Amino acid sequence: MITGRFFAAGADRRIAITILILLAAAIIVPLLNLAVSPASAFYIPSYIVALTGKYLCYALLALALDLVWGYCGILSLGHGAFFALGGYAMGMYLMRQIGSRGVYGNPILPDFMVFLNYKELPWFWYGFDHFWVAAIMVLAVPGLLAFVFGWFAFRSRVTGVYLSIITQAMTYALLLAFFRNDMGFGGNNGLTDFKDILGFNVQADATRSALFAASAITLALAVFITWAIVGSKYGKLLMAVRDAESRTRFLGWRAENVKLFAFTVSAVMAGIAGALYVPQVGIINPGEFEPSNSIEVVVWAAVGGRGTIVGPIIGALLVNAGKSWFTGALPEFWLFALGGLFVAVTLFLPKGIIGMWDSWRGNARAQRAASLAEEAGTDPDVPPPKVVRSAATKPGDWSASGPEPQPAE
Amino acid sequence: MSKSNTILYLDGVSVSFDGFRAINNLSLVLDKGEMRAIIGPNGAGKTTMMDIVTGKTRPDEGEVFFDGQVDLTKHDEAEIAMMGIGRKFQKPTVFESHSIEENLMLALKGPRSIFPALFHRRSAAEARRIDDILGIIRLGDKRNELAANLSHGQKQWLEIGMLLAQDPKLLLVDEPVAGMTDAETEETARLLKDIARDHSVVVVEHDMHFVRELGVKVTCLHEGSVLSEGSLDFVSADERVVEVYLGR
Ligand SMILES: Nc1ncnc2c1ncn2[C@@H]1O[C@H](COP(=O)(O)OP(=O)(O)OP(=O)(O)O)[C@@H](O)[C@H]1O
Numbered sequence: 001m002i003t004g005r006f007f008a009a010g011a012d013r014r015i016a017i018t019i020l021i022l023l024a025a026a027i028i029v030p031l032l033n034l035a036v037s038p039a040s041a042f043y044i045p046s047y048i049v050a051l052t053g054k055y056l057c058y059a060l061l062a063l064a065l066d067l068v069w070g071y072c073g074i075l076s077l078g079h080g081a082f083f084a085l086g087g088y089a090m091g092m093y094l095m096r097q098i099g100s101r102g103v104y105g106n107p108i109l110p111d112f113m114v115f116l117n118y119k120e121l122p123w124f125w126y127g128f129d130h131f132w133v134a135a136i137m138v139l140a141v142p143g144l145l146a147f148v149f150g151w152f153a154f155r156s157r158v159t160g161v162y163l164s165i166i167t168q169a170m171t172y173a174l175l176l177a178f179f180r181n182d183m184g185f186g187g188n189n190g191l192t193d194f195k196d197i198l199g200f201n202v203q204a205d206a207t208r209s210a211l212f213a214a215s216a217i218t219l220a221l222a223v224f225i226t227w228a229i230v231g232s233k234y235g236k237l238l239m240a241v242r243d244a245e246s247r248t249r250f251l252g253w254r255a256e257n258v259k260l261f262a263f264t265v266s267a268v269m270a271g272i273a274g275a276l277y278v279p280q281v282g283i284i285n286p287g288e289f290e291p292s293n294s295i296e297v298v299v300w301a302a303v304g305g306r307g308t309i310v311g312p313i314i315g316a317l318l319v320n321a322g323k324s325w326f327t328g329a330l331p332e333f334w335l336f337a338l339g340g341l342f343v344a345v346t347l348f349l350p351k352g353i354i355g356m357w358d359s360w361r362g363n364a365r366a367q368r369a370a371s372l373a374e375e376a377g378t379d380p381d382v383p384p385p386k387v388v389r390s391a392a393t394k395p396g397d398w399s400a401s402g403p404e405p406q407p408a409e
Numbered sequence: 410m411s412k413s414n415t416i417l418y419l420d421g422v423s424v425s426f427d428g429f430r431a432i433n434n435l436s437l438v439l440d441k442g443e444m445r446a447i448i449g450p451n452g453a454g455k456t457t458m459m460d461i462v463t464g465k466t467r468p469d470e471g472e473v474f475f476d477g478q479v480d481l482t483k484h485d486e487a488e489i490a491m492m493g494i495g496r497k498f499q500k501p502t503v504f505e506s507h508s509i510e511e512n513l514m515l516a517l518k519g520p521r522s523i524f525p526a527l528f529h530r531r532s533a534a535e536a537r538r539i540d541d542i543l544g545i546i547r548l549g550d551k552r553n554e555l556a557a558n559l560s561h562g563q564k565q566w567l568e569i570g571m572l573l574a575q576d577p578k579l580l581l582v583d584e585p586v587a588g589m590t591d592a593e594t595e596e597t598a599r600l601l602k603d604i605a606r607d608h609s610v611v612v613v614e615h616d617m618h619f620v621r622e623l624g625v626k627v628t629c630l631h632e633g634s635v636l637s638e639g640s641l642d643f644v645s646a647d648e649r650v651v652e653v654y655l656g657r
């Protein structure tokens with residue numbers, strides 16, 4: 001079975017398989033939606049395409065968090081803010097594409113501005129009628145915020161729980177700001193009623209399929225980039241800062257810059273995820289800045305396995321599939337289930353699904369090797385393979401001594 | 410006192426933590442190329458002195474100069490490391506989730522900015538240097554093992570190897586033989602004496618056999634200042650040192 005092979009594969013093969021699956025999905029899912037008759041057993045309904053497209057955006061967000069949390073130990077509880085900012089940038093473009101088709105028929109001003117008696121377009125909405133401007137803003141706004149935030153936080157050596165708290169405060173502050181009508185982003189209603197993206201109707205099946213494909217391809221690209229970063233000398237340094245920050249400083253590395261780069265790249269990835277998300281769900285409102293959203297992302301990454309690239313993607317897909325089912329069947333219990341899941345994973349699966357799988361495979365392999373050696377007879381020259389290391393202690397994994405950086409003396 | 414021809418120059422240095430004077434009017438001078446052993450009871454301020462030299466702790470008062478002219482109190486850890494001061498921690502600190510080779514690679518002298526690290530490829534010269542160091546610290550056969558799997562003593566050696574990779578002028582080595590067998594201790598003394606041939610070295614150690622093995626000038630710290638200084642025989646004959654070590 002393909003999933004069995006996928007899990008069993010070594011880290012690099014696993015990455016390659018993930019990328020292949022995503023690229024295949026980018027082709028096959030749209031085909032099965034558009035080119036297959038709805039009567040066929042292979043037909044994928046449009047709502048499923050939109051739903052899974054949304055999950056892929058969440059997976060990209062979880063991967064972004066993994067780069068900083070899994071590989072650098074920065075537990076950001078504010079990644080939802082970068083996601084939402086990317087989403088708002090895309091939403092502003094989509095708003096301006098409505099043109100005079102809005103309720104008030106104003107060719108320049110979006111409906112909510114007419115309603116709020118705006119006389120002219122605020123300056124920060126200029127240019128958003130061009131896709132390329134919006135696309136740059138999708139990258140630049142979250143990236144710049146992360147850079148400035150990280151510059152101050154990492155330079156003043158804010159770490160651990162204090163850093164987590166100020167990232168929460170950041171997303172909460174943005175939540176409050178975006179709720180205000182006079183901010184010019186549509187207040188608590190946010191931005192919605194989108195019509196076109198790049199000239200195509202956002203509601204059309206073909207557009208939805210294209211957005212799904214774009215999400216899958218972007219995620220595949222992000223997996224590749226994260227893998228390349230993590231495998232580089234810089235990536236080793238990132239993990240070194242995670243495990244022994246002061247050691248890196250006394251070797252001459254600027255740990256704050258190491259963190260800042262990863263944090264900024266991660267925020268840009270989160271922004272892209274938000275930008276792909278908004279046209280697929282058709283709305284962006286301040287609720288996306290909700291602190292609990294950012295915490296959910298942490299749960300996805302923890303469930304799948306932080307510091308494994310593939311783990312957070314699997315975690316995001318599984319938890320969100322579970323959420324969709326739960327909110328249909330037992331809506332009032334979802335938050336309890338999520339909280340319980342997080343506690344259970346922290347207690348019983350500290351390395352998440354992927355980590356558990358790896359150590360299980362590692363032990364199984366070691367035992368198989370041991371029994372093979374036994375069968376081969378008691379050859380005194382061949383010492384039996386030692387069952388010393390589980391596969392989970394590969395380079396780059398969380399160090400055996402625990403994830404918290406140790407104070408050095 | 411003249412600073413010229415000194416590699417490390419501390420004069421009248423004091424530092425307090427919440428009113429407790431961990432370093433008290435400490436003066437210490439190390440000549441270029443010298444190796445010095447520092448002894449002293451627990452809490453004497455040996456590690457804190459290293460913290461001050463490497464920029465981790467700012468002194469409340471006093472002068473700290475490197476190489477005769479660089480005021481170390483005006484620089485931070487990374488800058489000081491780049492100037493050529495390497496430090497081994499009291500608790501051996503290596504990158505446990507990386508292999509031995511990767512540990513050395515991260516320590517190897519070279520540019521310390523992000524983008525070169527992103528696109529870095531190991532050059533033949535770097536590979537040779539890593540091989541050399543692996544030979545010196547006797548971990549060549551373990552090069553691809555995770556540092557987490559090393560014994561305590563091997564971690565100490567790896568950390569010393571990382572210092573060598575950094576190619577500093579001055580090495581500060583805090584308790585290098587803690588947790589080592591007698592054989593390993595002897596080996597380490599030989600290694601440090603070797604290193605001292607073309608580096609300045611400060612070694613903090615409690616193990617008197619080891620200090621004797623080094624055969625260098627000894628400084629005894631107590632309550633944050635120098636209690637006695639000279640050859641090991643001189644220092645260990647000093648009544649005040651005996652009193653401090655035996656308690657009263
Ligand atoms: N950051 C700090 N905050 C508060 N007190 C500190 C700090 N660093 C050191 N001290 C105190 O300063 C004193 C000197 O500590 P230091 O670690 O330098 O001793 P040491 O000579 O290295 O001892 P040991 O042989 O046990 O390593 C101790 O009493 C210690 O508790």
Ligand SMILES: [Mg+2]
Nearest residue numbers: 455456457499
């Ligand atoms: Mg000490």
